[in-house]
Amino acid sequence: MNADAIRARDAALGIFWHLAPQAPAPGGTLSALTLAVKDNVDVAGMPTTAGLAAFEGRVASRDAPCVAAIRRHGVTILGKVAMHEGALGATTDLPRPCQNPLRPGFTPGGSSGGSGAAVAAGFADLAIGTDTMGSVRIPAAYCGVAGLKPTAGLVPRSGVVPLSPSLDHVGMLARTPRLAALGLQAMAGEDAADPASRPAPRGWHAVPAEPVVVHGIRIGLPQPALDATVEPAIRTAWDAAAGRLRDLGARVEAVPVPGWEPSPTRRAGLLLIEAEAAALHEALIGDPAAATPGFRAALAYGRDLTGIRLARALFRLAEARGGALRALDRCDALLLPTAPQRAFAHGSPPPHDQADFCAIANIAGLPALALPWPAADGGLPASVQLVGHPHAEALLVGLAEALSAP
Amino acid sequence: MNADAIRARDAALGIFWHLAPQAPAPGGTLSALTLAVKDNVDVAGMPTTAGLAAFEGRVASRDAPCVAAIRRHGVTILGKVAMHEGALGATTDLPRPCQNPLRPGFTPGGSSGGSGAAVAAGFADLAIGTDTMGSVRIPAAYCGVAGLKPTAGLVPRSGVVPLSPSLDHVGMLARTPRLAALGLQAMAGEDAADPASRPAPRGWHAVPAEPVVVHGIRIGLPQPALDATVEPAIRTAWDAAAGRLRDLGARVEAVPVPGWEPSPTRRAGLLLIEAEAAALHEALIGDPAAATPGFRAALAYGRDLTGIRLARALFRLAEARGGALRALDRCDALLLPTAPQRAFAHGSPPPHDQADFCAIANIAGLPALALPWPAADGGLPASVQLVGHPHAEALLVGLAEALSAP
Numbered sequence: 001m002n003a004d005a006i007r008a009r010d011a012a013l014g015i016f017w018h019l020a021p022q023a024p025a026p027g028g029t030l031s032a033l034t035l036a037v038k039d040n041v042d043v044a045g046m047p048t049t050a051g052l053a054a055f056e057g058r059v060a061s062r063d064a065p066c067v068a069a070i071r072r073h074g075v076t077i078l079g080k081v082a083m084h085e086g087a088l089g090a091t092t093d094l095p096r097p098c099q100n101p102l103r104p105g106f107t108p109g110g111s112s113g114g115s116g117a118a119v120a121a122g123f124a125d126l127a128i129g130t131d132t133m134g135s136v137r138i139p140a141a142y143c144g145v146a147g148l149k150p151t152a153g154l155v156p157r158s159g160v161v162p163l164s165p166s167l168d169h170v171g172m173l174a175r176t177p178r179l180a181a182l183g184l185q186a187m188a189g190e191d192a193a194d195p196a197s198r199p200a201p202r203g204w205h206a207v208p209a210e211p212v213v214v215h216g217i218r219i220g221l222p223q224p225a226l227d228a229t230v231e232p233a234i235r236t237a238w239d240a241a242a243g244r245l246r247d248l249g250a251r252v253e254a255v256p257v258p259g260w261e262p263s264p265t266r267r268a269g270l271l272l273i274e275a276e277a278a279a280l281h282e283a284l285i286g287d288p289a290a291a292t293p294g295f296r297a298a299l300a301y302g303r304d305l306t307g308i309r310l311a312r313a314l315f316r317l318a319e320a321r322g323g324a325l326r327a328l329d330r331c332d333a334l335l336l337p338t339a340p341q342r343a344f345a346h347g348s349p350p351p352h353d354q355a356d357f358c359a360i361a362n363i364a365g366l367p368a369l370a371l372p373w374p375a376a377d378g379g380l381p382a383s384v385q386l387v388g389h390p391h392a393e394a395l396l397v398g399l400a401e402a403l404s405a406p
Numbered sequence: 407m408n409a410d411a412i413r414a415r416d417a418a419l420g421i422f423w424h425l426a427p428q429a430p431a432p433g434g435t436l437s438a439l440t441l442a443v444k445d446n447v448d449v450a451g452m453p454t455t456a457g458l459a460a461f462e463g464r465v466a467s468r469d470a471p472c473v474a475a476i477r478r479h480g481v482t483i484l485g486k487v488a489m490h491e492g493a494l495g496a497t498t499d500l501p502r503p504c505q506n507p508l509r510p511g512f513t514p515g516g517s518s519g520g521s522g523a524a525v526a527a528g529f530a531d532l533a534i535g536t537d538t539m540g541s542v543r544i545p546a547a548y549c550g551v552a553g554l555k556p557t558a559g560l561v562p563r564s565g566v567v568p569l570s571p572s573l574d575h576v577g578m579l580a581r582t583p584r585l586a587a588l589g590l591q592a593m594a595g596e597d598a599a600d601p602a603s604r605p606a607p608r609g610w611h612a613v614p615a616e617p618v619v620v621h622g623i624r625i626g627l628p629q630p631a632l633d634a635t636v637e638p639a640i641r642t643a644w645d646a647a648a649g650r651l652r653d654l655g656a657r658v659e660a661v662p663v664p665g666w667e668p669s670p671t672r673r674a675g676l677l678l679i680e681a682e683a684a685a686l687h688e689a690l691i692g693d694p695a696a697a698t699p700g701f702r703a704a705l706a707y708g709r710d711l712t713g714i715r716l717a718r719a720l721f722r723l724a725e726a727r728g729g730a731l732r733a734l735d736r737c738d739a740l741l742l743p744t745a746p747q748r749a750f751a752h753g754s755p756p757p758h759d760q761a762d763f764c765a766i767a768n769i770a771g772l773p774a775l776a777l778p779w780p781a782a783d784g785g786l787p788a789s790v791q792l793v794g795h796p797h798a799e800a801l802l803v804g805l806a807e808a809l810s811a812p
Contacts, residue, residue: 165721195665195728199735259601275713279721282714305713307681308688315571315685322601329605 006078006123013099015117018046019079028074030186033179035075036124038083038112041170042159043067050161051085051094051111054283054290064159065194066128066170066187073186078124081114086295087130087163088277090138090354092117094292097346102144102380106343109142109354111135115173116143126183127173132163133269134339134358136171137370141383142343144372146400147173148180148206151390152365153198155184156191162280164273165196167362177369177400181206181393201391212398215249219399220331222257225357230340237373237382238337244403245335255334257327259319262356268316269359274302275310317363324364328389333399338370338383361387369396371403412484412529419505421514421523424452425485434480436592439585441481442530444489444518447576448565449473456567457491457500457517460689460696470565471600472534472576472593479592484530487520492701493536493569494683496544496760498523500698503752508550508786512749515548515760517541521579522549532589533579538569539675540745540764542577543776547789548749550778552806553579554586554612557796558771559604561590562597568686570679571602573768583775583806587612587799607797618804621655625805626737628663631763636746643779643788644743650809651741661740663733665725668762674722675765680708681716723769730770734795739805744776744789767793775802777809 001009003021010016017039024031037043040050042060044067049055063071071077082098084090092098092113100106101121108117112129116139119127129136131149140147149171157168170187174180185206190199221242230238246252278299284290285299327334340353361368368387375382384403386396407415409427416422423445430437443449446456448466450473455461469477477483488504490496498504498519506512507527514523518535522545525533535542537555546553555577563574576593580586591612596605627648636644652658684705690696691705733740746759767774774793781788790809792802 165724192664195725197728198731258598271713272717275717276720279714279717302713302717307677307708307711307713307716308685310713310716311678311681311685311708314682318571319601322603325604 001123009121010123012104013101013117013121014096015081015098015114015121015123017080017082020046021079022077024074024076025072028072030070030182031074033075033125035070035077036079036081036115036118036127037067037077038115038129039080040083040087040130040161041067041128043077043080046080048161050087051083052284052291054287065156065191067159069189070183070186075126081118081127083112083114084110085292087111087132087135088273088295088298090135091346091350093346100143100343103343105345107142107346109139109343112139112173116140116145119143119145119173119175125174125179129171129173130160131169131171131362132167132273133266133362134355136173137338137358137368137385138354140173140370141338144381145173145175146177146180146372147171147370148177148184148393149361149368150184150188150393151367153196154200155187156189156194156197158191158193164276166272166276167269169362177371177397178207181397184393204391206393206397208394208398212395212402214245214399214402217250218331219245219250219252220255220327220334221252222327222334222336223254224257224260224262225336226254228262228340228356230337231342233342233375233377233379234337234340234382236376238384241373241384241403242335248402255327255330257323259323260360263353265316265320265363266356266359268313269363271305271310271313272317274298275305278302320360321364324360324366333396334387336385338385342375342380342382357385366390367393367396369400371400407529415527416529418510419507419523419527420502421487421504421520421527421529423486423488426452427485428483430480430482431478434478436476436588437480439481439531441476441483442485442487442521442524442533443473443483444521444535445486446489446493446536446567447473447534449483449486452486454567456493457489458690458697460693471562471597473565475595476589476592481532487524487533489518489520490516491698493517493538493541494679494701494704496541497752497756499752506549506749509749511751513548513752515545515749518545518579522546522551525549525551525579525581531580531585535577535579536566537575537577537768538573538679539672539768540761542579543744543764543774543791544760546579546776547744550787551579551581552583552586552778553577553776554583554590554799555767555774556590556799557773559602560606561593562595562600562603564597564599570682572678572682573675575768583777583803584613587803590799610797612799612803614800614804618801618808620651620805620808623656624737625651625656625658626661626733626740627658628733628740628742629660630663630666630668631742632660634668634746634762636743637748639748639781639783639785640743640746640788642782644790647779647790647809648741654808661733661736663729665729666766669759671722671726671769672762672765674719675769677711677716677719678723680704681711684708726766727770730766730772739802740793742791744791748781748786748788763791772796773799773802775806777806
């Protein structure tokens with residue numbers, strides 16, 4: 001789709017905040033593909049606002065290292081897409097609601113809402129998102145596309161407006177898991193400016209070299225997710241995905257995840273995010289023109305909370321991290337819903353539990369893949385999530401392909 | 407040395423707080439050895455005070471898992487030894503000063519001061535210590551013995567009075583690195599009650615299977631330590647150890663450790679410790695009978711600090727951790743001083759920088775070994791420290807043995 005066609009169709013959707021395709025580098029393995037970039041990731045010559053009024057008018061002078069890396073692979077960078085204000089939230093409704101291409105009037109999710117919507121609308125083959133507690137996977141789920149959050153450290157966060165360095169990840173959305181993996185793979189690498197970034201292990205790829213043999217693979221269904229309340233269409237999809245893996249010969253069993261309580265753990269993560277975001281963006285708190293009252297209140301909360309409260313949150317996060325690693329001691333991957341619900345209408349109150357199933361992978365630094373799954377009721381799609389051992393992106397992609405095969 | 411002989415000699419030293427040898431389990435690889443246990447680690451039937459007045463009279467009903475594990479190897483557990491109040495400090499001077507057996511009137515260091523002193527006095531072959539920012543390695547250094555802090559997660563901390571779960575480690579002190587490694591090895595293993603504990607990797611041992619071939623080994627001298635001010639005797643010892651490794655064929659070179667600033671990084675660690683200790687021991691803060699004013703003030707500080715301050719400390723710790731891992735990308739082990747100074751007289755003000763060179767291994771979760779080194783002036787010994795890749799304890803022990811060989 002050329003830029004004029006995108007612009008015409010996007011008038012009703014509000015996905016692109018800045019649409020100005022750049023000539024691609026010649027050659028490269030991704031030369032046939034187009035890329036949309038979340039507006040908190042620097043692209044040379046384009047604005048980077050992170051959805052914050054305070055950052056309006058900022059233009060990046062150079063690419064974030066992850067963008068520079070994928071650019072070298074020959075993608076055409078189309079522009080910058082909508083996101084939830086400051087990456088702290090999952091509706092993507094400001095300055096005007098970004099529409100879910102699957103059902104206008106509904107949210108595409110967030111915070112990488114524009115990234116999910118750009119792929120779902122067919123505007124871009126690939127879309128860079130960021131994911132602090134699910135911000136790549138939730139919009140992937142709501143928009144019916146694939147979303148891949150890598151192992152912590154694999155994609156450098158330099159040149160990305162930070163929210164919470166302890167939990168922030170850069171990830172990739174695309175129509176298929178393989179496309180998302182191809183794009184993700186092109187962004188991996190160490191960068192000196194991100195202290196947590198690390199070289200990929202020797203021989204690492206996100207794209208599986210050959211189809212995964214599902215027979216004998218051990219899949220864990222996390223008991224705390226089994227015990228949680230989810231929308232019936234989500235439960236049905238999860239059951240169906242588990243059944244499909246069983247049919248393919250996987251050993252699918254419930255696994256305990258000691259110390260992980262989806263809602264309290266997610267709230268502990270939010271407390272850490274609020275404190276870290278306050279430390280990074282303190283100047284915005286007192287400036288009514290810088291951000292919405294809600295965003296500034298969240299940061300003020302993080303600024304003012306006591307050491308004891310934050311320490312207790314850290315204890316809870318350490319428990320959940322340990323529990324996730326122990327669950328993976330018993331299996332090759334975890335299968336659970338991406339979000340407890342499907343997309344909902346803009347304007348309806350966002351459910352508190354949107355990130356309940358996603359946060360654990362950020363907390364534990366584990367790779368996680370959101371895979372769309374048709375809903376039994378024929379409505380908006382559901383989504384299931386695979387979570388793997390560190391650097392096992394390719395296994396997740398292979399399992400997702402086995403799950404999606406006709 | 408039997409209990410009566412220890413008791414007689416210890417009257418002037420004040421090392422044992424509780425001396426009551428327990429009959430060893432029959433057989434076992436450590437059956438010829440005696441063990442002293444720091445008083446923050448549970449031994450069934452013995453007190454556990456952690457040096458806090460608040461905990462006086464507490465008796466453990468069962469062994470901490472690390473004690474239970476080493477007990478099964480047949481050691482004779484002698485009793486509980488002195489430590490700095492609450493493990494937060496490095497002089498071990500309350501309720502009366504524990505004496506350094508190498509020079510009475512001087513501190514054995516801390517917080518595991520009694521553990522270092524028990525080994526130096528010949529009272530015990532092995533001594534369990536805990537190490538949050540150097541509390542195993544500093545007393546090992548001051549007392550002229552070996553101290554081994556393992557990779558994070560290798561020895562469970564359950565049954566140990568916590569100070570800062572993000573940084574706490576259990577370690578081992580002994581006359582030689584090999585003995586310390588033998589004792590440490592016997593404590594390794596996962597325990598469900600410590601969420602950060604993990605099974606040792608398959609085939610892991612702390613004791614090297616054969617002598618390490620030093621030729622070709624890459625040793626990094628951390629640039630921030632080279633730039634720091636240390637006592638001349640410490641610098642001379644460090645130079646001598648580096649020279650010895652060079653003579654043995656190692657490639658010894660300065661390495662950058664981006665993001666590690668020994669004093670500011672240690673202060674960031676202290677802030678996290680204060681907040682976590684406050685969260686764990688909040689009830690002690692307001693009770694003048696529970697602990698000294700200094701201890702309670704440190705916890706009150708941690709209780710009351712803002713989210714922003716703690717978040718900024720977390721950023722600094724993440725930077726130092728990343729820097730340490732990057733330094734190890736360039737070499738097999740780091741060589742640096744254990745502490746910037748040797749033991750000092752009780753009553754003189756403790757130097758602020760005691761833990762400056764030790765904290766980095768806790769922050770990064772890396773194994774670290776303190777090796778005594780004779781001082782050129784013939785006075786109290788110096789100590790050098792080896793820091794390795796995760797689970798490379800055996801390499802550190804092998805290097806230390808090569809360094810100590812005549």
